[in-house]
Every structure is written in C-alpha cells, then in structure tokens.
Ligand code: KIV
C-alpha cells in the first residue's frame with residue numbers, strides 16, 4: 001500500500017444494517033455492493049455471515065459479484081463465526097475476515113464475563129484461525145474508546161504477531177472527543193512494538209455527533225483506514241458518514257495529504273440508492289448529499305455564487321454527483337436506452353423477467369411523467385416494485401374518494417397469497433383510509449410509527465417517495481414505495497413494510513452475546 005493512501009472501508013451493509021428497520025435483502029445487498037464497487041471503496045463489509053441463513057447468503061452473493069473491492073464479513077472471535085465468514089466469502093477474488101472481541105473493562109466484566117488474559121488468548125486464537133482462510137485479517141477491539149490503552153497495546157501486539165494486517169480501534173459508543181481520540185491513536189501506534197506491520201483503522205459512532213470529527217482527528221494522528229457508511233447509517237445514531245470523510249479529505253488536502261480511491265461523482269447516486277433501499281430519508285440539510293447541501297437561499301449568497309462560485313462554495317455539486325448524469329429518459333425511450341441506464345446506475349436486475357416487468361413499469365411511469373430522471377429509475381427499481389412475484393400481499397386495485405367536509409374512503413384490492421380480496425374503509429385522510437383498508441384484510445396488528453413523503457425530483461409531476469415504518473412485538477421494518485400518485489405510493493410502501501414483517505427473521509446481533 002502506498003504511503004499516502006487512506007483505505008475506505010464501507011460498512012453500510014453490516015453496521016448500517018444494524019440501524020433499526022434498515023435490513024437489506026440479498027438482492028438489495030447485491031445492488032448496494034455493485035454501487036459501492038463503482039464508488040471505489042477499498043473494502044466493503046457485506047454482513048455478519050453467522051447471523052442467519054439470509055445473512056450468510058447475502059454475504060455469499062456479494063462475494064460472488066464484486067470483483068474489484070475486497071469483500072469482508074464480520075465474525076466474533078470464535079471458530080464457528082470465522083468458519084461461516086470464510087465459507088460465505090469463498091467466491092470473492094479479494095476477501096477479508098474481520099474478527100472482534102471487546103476490550104473495555106465494562107464489556108469484559110459484564111458482557112463477556114472474561115478476564116483480560118482470556119480475552120488476549122481468544123483474540124490471538126481467532127486471528128490465527130482466520131489466517132487459515134485468507135491472508136487479509138482485520139482485528140477490532142470492541143469499545144476500544146473506553147479501554148485501557150496499555151491493555152490495547154498488549155492485545156494489538158499479540159494479534160499482529162498472530163497475523164492480523166489491520167487493527168481497528170472502534171469508538172463503539174460514540175463517547176470520544178476529537179483531541180482525545182486522535183491522541184489515543186497516536187499513543188497506541190507509538191507504543192505497540194510491531195505497529196509498523198499493520199494498518200491502523202478507526203470506526204467511530206455518532207452518538208455525540210462527532211463520528212466524522214473523531215475519524216479525521218485519528219487520520220491526522222496516523223490512522224490509515226476509516227470505517228464509514230453511506231449517509232452515516234448505522235447502529236443507534238449511526239457511523240461516520242462516508243461522503244463527509246471522503247469530501248473532507250479532498251477539500252482539505254492541504255492539511256491531510258492522503259488519497260482515497262473514491263470516484264466522488266458516484267456519491268449522490270450511492271446515497272440515493274441506500275436511502276431508497278433502507279427507507280431512511282436523507283435530511284435536506286445533510287452535508288454533501290442533502291437536497292439543500294448546494295442550494296443558496298440568501299440573495300447575497302446567490303449573487304456571490306453567480307459572480308464567482310468559490311465565494312460561498314468549497315466544492316462543486318457536480319463533483320459529488322449532483323446533476324451529473326442528467327440524461328433524461330421519457331415516453332419515447334426504448335428498451336435499449338432503459339437497459340443501458342439501469343446498467344450504468346448498477347440497478348439492472350439479474351433476471352430477464354424482472355427486467356421485462358421493470359420496463360412495463362417504466363413505460364407506465366413515462367405515460368404519467370414527461371422526464372424520467374435517474375432518481376425516478378432508482379425508485380422504480382426499489383421498494384414494493386422490486387418484490388413482485390415473491391410476496392404475500394400485492395396491491396391489485398385502489399380507489400379513493402375525498403371530498404371537502406366528508407370522511408375519505410378507500411376501496412383496496414389485494415391479492416393475498418394469490419387470492420383476490422376487496423375491502424373498503426374510512427379514514428382521517430385518503431392515506432389513513434387506505435392503510436385502514438389494508439389492515440382490515442391483513443390483520444397484522446402492526447403499529448405505524450413513521451410515515452414520510454418526499455418528492456423524488458422537482459415539480460408537481462414528481463414521483464412521491466413514501467417511507468412507512470411498522471412495528472410489532474419489538475421488531476421494526478421500513479417500507480418504501482414510489483408513484484406519481486402519493487396515495488398509491490403510500491399503499492405500496494405500507495405493503496412493502498408488511499411483506500417484510502411477514503418474513504420470519506431469526507438473526508443474531510453481532511455485539512449482543514459472548515464469543
Ligand atoms: O462499533 C463497533 O465496535 C463495531 C465492531 C464490531 C467493529 O461495530
């Protein structure tokens with residue numbers, strides 16, 4: 001690795017997937033994996049292979065399609081986890097096993113119920129075992145931010161000697177402050193005798209809103225890998241956001257003379273894809289990828305930007321993928337143009353019949369909407385639409401009536417496991433009436449805990465993208481749906497969430513139990 005390289009390790013599909021309701025199907029992970037590869041991430045953590053059969057298959061599927069980036073699976077520091085990771089990663093041309101164990105006094109005493117000596121022994125055994133399957137092994141000291149630095153140096157020296165090539169120092173609970181965290185990294189690198197034989201990495205959580213600041217402080221103190229996620233998705237308040245790290249490295253190259261291999265023009269498409277798949281909307285004022293990130297409201301700013309862009313802008317919208325690729329499709333676009341755009345966006349379905357279905361939906365959309373932008377295509381390929389064929393509930397009909405002063409009614413047709421049912425319901429609004437009608441049929445007992453509508457593009461003919469979050473017995477799922485008619489989009493989003501809720505989900509949380 002060259003001296004001025006900063007390794008970008010994306011964990012959208014693992015830590016990002018730990019956000020409540022953000023679970024991703026195998027096909028969705030394939031799409032995200034291809035997008036991350038186009039973005040140019042060095043390593044992508046595709047999941048936690050031992051967590052469930054579905055997780056194993058998703059890691060295996062990503063490992064089968066991604067050729068350029070290294071594909072990684074998380075594994076606790078035990079042989080069973082490591083073997084599952086190795087098996088899932090088998091098809092990948094470049095593979096990494098990422099094994100971890102907690103090192104803070106509080107985790108060792110209460111969660112692991114292990115003595116520090118046992119933790120060192122277990123970490124070394126795990127790394128040695130992982131090295132039997134690949135030369136590329138990463139070791140993480142979970143809750144390093146609250147661990148004793150002397151103990152960290154001892155663990156790291158031992159695991160580097162056992163064959164770990166990357167040493168990750170997570171601030172698991174998002175507790176650190178930038179100066180303190182940078183100091184910890186510098187101290188550990190200086191005091192671990194064999195630190196020159198490994199790449200030091202950081203993995204910061206955003207509980208105090210400091211994940212990016214802490215990661216950059218660590219880079220300035222010697223870290224050469226940053227773990228991050230698209231849109232800052234991740235456990236609780238999320239992880240350091242990939243787009244913010246990458247753009248800070250680029251814009252402040254004067255202070256941080258390191259290179260990432262990221263093609264920044266792919267940042268916005270990646271952000272949109274992850275947002276539509278997970279149903280986590282991007283807040284308008286989010287740095288880099290928020291809708292307002294390059295919008296100037298104040299007249300004095302607009303005037304300045306028109307005269308000389310750099311008066312108020314430190315980077316250009318095009319550099320991060322806004323309005324690049326603005327090739328517009330429409331009613332007259334044929335199969336070939338549609339196919340080539342899907343391929344360029346990395347959202348081309350693998351099966352011919354899925355492509356044929358998508359083309360029918362594209363034509364239907366083009367009848368209602370004059371210009372079809374990339375954002376419309378991403379929405380067309382995600383959410384309820386992409387599940388066609390394999391789901392319990394499908395929308396077959398929807399009619400709503402809404403009149404000033406009268407309660408709206410919705411008449412909904414659903415195919416339930418292939419059987420057609422129609423029902424009517426009243427509600428406080430057309431969307432509420434539609435959800436009530438669906439519930440009368442489904443009887444799911446789910447609570448709707450989030451309902452959100454976003455315009456995908458500008459103008460009143462824009463598709464509305466709706467996110468619905470359902471909760472039942474502690475389980476949370478998100479659904480997304482898009483249509484030029486927001487009641488239809490809402491019904492699709494509700495059904496998308498409901499269909500996910502119906503799938504059995506038995507999976508382990510990586511950080512919840514003993515090795
Ligand atoms: O936050 C954390 O400590 C993690 C580890 C498993 C790397 O996600």
Ligand code: ZN
Nearest residue numbers: 015172203235
């Ligand atoms: Zn984490």
